[in-house]
Amino acid sequence: MKIISTAAVVRPVHVPKEQRKVVSVLLWLLVVPALVWLVLRVGGWERGLLVQLMAFTPYVALWSLVPTVLAVGFRRWPTAAVAFAIVLAFAVLVMPRARTSDQGPSQGVELHVMTSNMRIGGADPATIVRLVRENKVDVLALQEFSPSGRRGLEKNGLLELLPYSSLGDEPGASGSGIYSRFPLTGAGDRRYGGGFRQAYGTIQPLGAGPVLFESVHPRAPVTLPENRLWQADLAEEPQPEADGPPRVLLGDFNATLDHRSMRKLVDAGYRDAGDATGTGLVTTWPYMEHRGVPKVTIDHVLVDRRIGVRQMSAHRIPNTDHRALIAVITVPAA
Structure with a gap:
């Protein structure tokens, strides 16, 4: 050449x-x-x-x-x-x-996970349910999850696919939820200092050990006071524990890998699914409003380093400014 x-x-x-x-x-x-x-x-x-x-x-x-x-x-x-x-x-x-790197363990039980910010519950529920069905999603994490969003999803048949849940839906942008194909234990949600709730729960897929999931949504750093809340929320996100079940954090982090607070969280023991699979520059926001604002990558799937990542893709959903992420991960066998 x-x-x-x-x-x-x-x-x-x-x-x-x-x-x-x-x-x-x-x-x-x-x-x-x-x-x-x-x-x-x-x-x-x-x-x-x-x-x-x-x-x-x-x-x-x-x-x-x-x-x-x-x-x-x-x-x-x-x-x-x-x-x-x-x-x-x-x-x-x-x-x-933009290139594949350390994707982690390839042996174990395969799971399909998805995260979607519903934009105050307004995201098209039929599209979300269709993506869950077509991609055989096992765990769905939702942010800006409102009571109306919950009704729309369940009306469109979400419970037939993911019958178990840990829900913290409420009006506005602060709600959160997790739906699962497998029974959830230790289900609940916590409200972070920025005011947003984060639902969590532990599942145990067939042939695998327990895995703890949390739907992440720290405060957005829009103003100077909110910058401090955003930083504090990210600092409070749970970190992997060697003697505990592997963790998966997925959601709208309001941060990219160019933010120090986000990198610090990843370095605590996670791998970013986009970074690992070469899709780390795939943008997720904004896809409705904020015309002229360059699109950035603020939605993520973070997996405990005991978990492998095989694939990740982004999907447009009507009536929300975030693209959903779907990742294929490998959790440790029992």
Whole structure:
């Protein structure tokens, strides 16, 4: 295979001597913001408005190619070297999510799990039930789960597929629920500091040991006070316990893998299903409103490292701004 260098592809631009200094300054004005963003991302120093902005890191990584190409075109080699180093650093941070990595154990009992934010219960229940049926979903986690959403799902036959449940439905965006094909023990829900409820329960599939599931929905970091609640909610999410059953957290985390709080939770003993299967850059929000806002990946399936991940896919559901996630996981055999 013939390799063509960037310098050969980008035609040099000849600039009069008196304009070279201006060009150099303009190029650095393009490079420095990307460098600052990179430093903040690596250091995990997002604060205030930066919490929301950090979700767009994959887009900044792509944009960082622009000053690199321009610097090569204008033969500003020091600038090009710095810009290229920034591109490489962003690639190291972002690109692993686009390829399969450590998917964990392949032996065990296969389960199909799904999570969906119902947008204050308004998501189309028929579509959710159809996805459960067609994908043979064993456990369904719901966020923004309202009494009307519950009635709609059950009217469309959800209980025929997933007859067991742990439900914390309530009006507004704070409700949560879990439906299961298998009996649930220790079922309940807890209200986190941000005000949202998270339903949980333990199942024991045929041939497997017990597995603890929780429907996750921390507060969204929309304002400065809510930033603190969001961070506290993520810090309070349950962590795997070596002497306890394996855990699965799935839901709307209101965070991407570019947020330090999210990475800290994953590093506590989980693997992100999207990251493991090469679908970590598949976006999940927003898909209704917020026109012009770049789509980001804030819904996740996190599995205890004792659990393997085989597949993950995203699915559009009418009347909700989140895409649902369906993952195929392998839990330890009994």
